[in-house]
Amino acid sequence: MQAPMANLTPRQTEILQFIEQRLRAEGYPPSQRDIAEHFGFAQNAARDHLQALARKGEIEISPNDARGIRLLREQTPPGLPLLGRIAAGAPITAPSNAEHWLELDPGLFQPRADFLHRVDGDSMIDAGILPGDLVGIHAQSEAENGQIIAACLYEPRGGFERITLKRYRRKGSVVTLHAENPRYEPIVIDLAQPAEDQEAAPFRIAGIMGGLLRTGAPR
Amino acid sequence: MQAPMANLTPRQTEILQFIEQRLRAEGYPPSQRDIAEHFGFAQNAARDHLQALARKGEIEISPNDARGIRLLREQTPPGLPLLGRIAAGAPITAPSNAEHWLELDPGLFQPRADFLHRVDGDSMIDAGILPGDLVGIHAQSEAENGQIIAACLYEPRGGFERITLKRYRRKGSVVTLHAENPRYEPIVIDLAQPAEDQEAAPFRIAGIMGGLLRTGAPR
DNA sequence: AGGACTACTGTTCGTTTGAACAGTACTTGT
DNA sequence: ACAAGTACTGTTCAAACGAACAGTAGTCCT
Numbered sequence: 001m002q003a004p005m006a007n008l009t010p011r012q013t014e015i016l017q018f019i020e021q022r023l024r025a026e027g028y029p030p031s032q033r034d035i036a037e038h039f040g041f042a043q044n045a046a047r048d049h050l051q052a053l054a055r056k057g058e059i060e061i062s063p064n065d066a067r068g069i070r071l072l073r074e075q076t077p078p079g080l081p082l083l084g085r086i087a088a089g090a091p092i093t094a095p096s097n098a099e100h101w102l103e104l105d106p107g108l109f110q111p112r113a114d115f116l117h118r119v120d121g122d123s124m125i126d127a128g129i130l131p132g133d134l135v136g137i138h139a140q141s142e143a144e145n146g147q148i149i150a151a152c153l154y155e156p157r158g159g160f161e162r163i164t165l166k167r168y169r170r171k172g173s174v175v176t177l178h179a180e181n182p183r184y185e186p187i188v189i190d191l192a193q194p195a196e197d198q199e200a201a202p203f204r205i206a207g208i209m210g211g212l213l214r215t216g217a218p219r
Numbered sequence: 220m221q222a223p224m225a226n227l228t229p230r231q232t233e234i235l236q237f238i239e240q241r242l243r244a245e246g247y248p249p250s251q252r253d254i255a256e257h258f259g260f261a262q263n264a265a266r267d268h269l270q271a272l273a274r275k276g277e278i279e280i281s282p283n284d285a286r287g288i289r290l291l292r293e294q295t296p297p298g299l300p301l302l303g304r305i306a307a308g309a310p311i312t313a314p315s316n317a318e319h320w321l322e323l324d325p326g327l328f329q330p331r332a333d334f335l336h337r338v339d340g341d342s343m344i345d346a347g348i349l350p351g352d353l354v355g356i357h358a359q360s361e362a363e364n365g366q367i368i369a370a371c372l373y374e375p376r377g378g379f380e381r382i383t384l385k386r387y388r389r390k391g392s393v394v395t396l397h398a399e400n401p402r403y404e405p406i407v408i409d410l411a412q413p414a415e416d417q418e419a420a421p422f423r424i425a426g427i428m429g430g431l432l433r434t435g436a437p438r
Numbered sequence: 439a440g441g442a443c444t445a446c447t448g449t450t451c452g453t454t455t456g457a458a459c460a461g462t463a464c465t466t467g468t
Numbered sequence: 469a470c471a472a473g474t475a476c477t478g479t480t481c482a483a484a485c486g487a488a489c490a491g492t493a494g495t496c497c498t
């Protein structure tokens with residue numbers, strides 16, 4: 001049902017970007033001749049490109065209207081996907097896993113967030129992270145000691161991966177994932193002793209915490 | 220230096236709104252004849268209005284460009300002011316007090332936030348609110364028992380008001396403002412005994428907490 | 439080998455559009 | 469009482485603009 005995104009050619013992408021840029025800069029779209037002049041070709045080349053873009057669903061053309069170009073696939077309103085359970089093997093950042101999209105500037109977090117993760121336990125309560133909080137995660141596969149990470153743990157029953165927030169600490173080949181709650185035991189993983197009784201890699205770093213959004217007051 | 224907002228006539232406001240509406244709906248501005256046709260007058264009347272709007276700084280006209288209308292005073296990108304210290308007497312929501320504006324959807328918070336407040340102590344740490352957190356506040360002057368409120372307290376030395384986060388509780392005429400940290404004593408205020416040794420109202424409710432944004436990981 | 443698509447040039451045509459000039463009627467401030 | 473601004477009508481003109489037709493060269497698919 002949705003539009004099949006772009007099998008746009010590089011040239012067509014250039015032209016689309018030019019239109020977007022001019023729209024932002026001027027407040028109104030360029031004319032066909034504006035486009036032609038900018039790229040150094042004839043007006044009809046611009047027209048051909050516009051028709052190609054229209055055919056591919058990127059723009060809509062109002063016949064006989066000067067500058068009658070409407071962007072269809074426009075603003076990706078800067079937002080963040082809220083990721084739920086992760087299908088095993090699928091890349092973390094795959095937006096197909098998104099539960100919701102929140103209109104939230106990724107740059108508000110530090111480091112900038114790539115996705116959000118909803119906390120579902122009280123295991124990090126002593127770090128001021130409550131159940132239901134949305135944590136901004138910067139996707140990266142390594143972490144420094146003491147950082148709070150989104151750990152991707154394989155769930156044996158169910159066959160999916162789950163993201164859990166833990167404080168990361170590594171000494172040699174031994175990784176410890178600490179909860180910030182005395183009622184939880186730390187998880188200890190020795191990277192030098194692989195496979196053991198688990199089938200797949202039991203653990204990987206999905207990213208590091210860059211901040212937190214709580215959408216409501218505590219009860 | 221800034222533009223003096225509008226001493227726009229009602230008619231000019233109508234025309235400006237029409238331009239904005241068309242820009243949203245079509246993606247490009249109307250031509251002078253579009254405007255004339257919509258309002259039922261001649262093209263030159265539209266032109267006169269555009270020149271008046273340009274003279275008053277509402278729009279900019281690109282000469283000889285079809286639909287060459289650029290809105291100047293346009294989008295207030297939906298955001299939230301981050302309020303610092305409040306000058307005594309000034310209304311809380313006065314954006315002149317804003318330290319910064321964050322591009323953040325007020326509707327992310329529940330109830331919807333009117334402004335943000337930066338927490339500067341650890342007095343609410345047991346509610347998962349850490350120093351440096353930005354709390355979304357819904358401006359209202361009353362609260363229910365148990366809600367976390369932004370309390371406006373008068374600072375005797377300095378002559379300004381300061382916002383502090385407290386848990387609100389009221390029994391009859393006695394209001395108690397609890398910290399969520401055993402190291403802090405609750406503030407008790409009896410509304411039935413006014414003035415006492417303080418000059419102004421020592422306390423008022425600025426709003427209730429609707430959520431929280433933490434822009435960075437805890438150290 | 440042929441069809442479809444991309445990426446252009448070149449020219450012509452008719453409409454859309456902004457610009458300019460001239461004029462009317464009413465209101466508001468000094 | 470006069471100047472300035474608002475809110476229009478009416479006409480004319482040239483530039484800007486979209487549309488159409490014809491054609492070339494290259495790539496990619498089957």
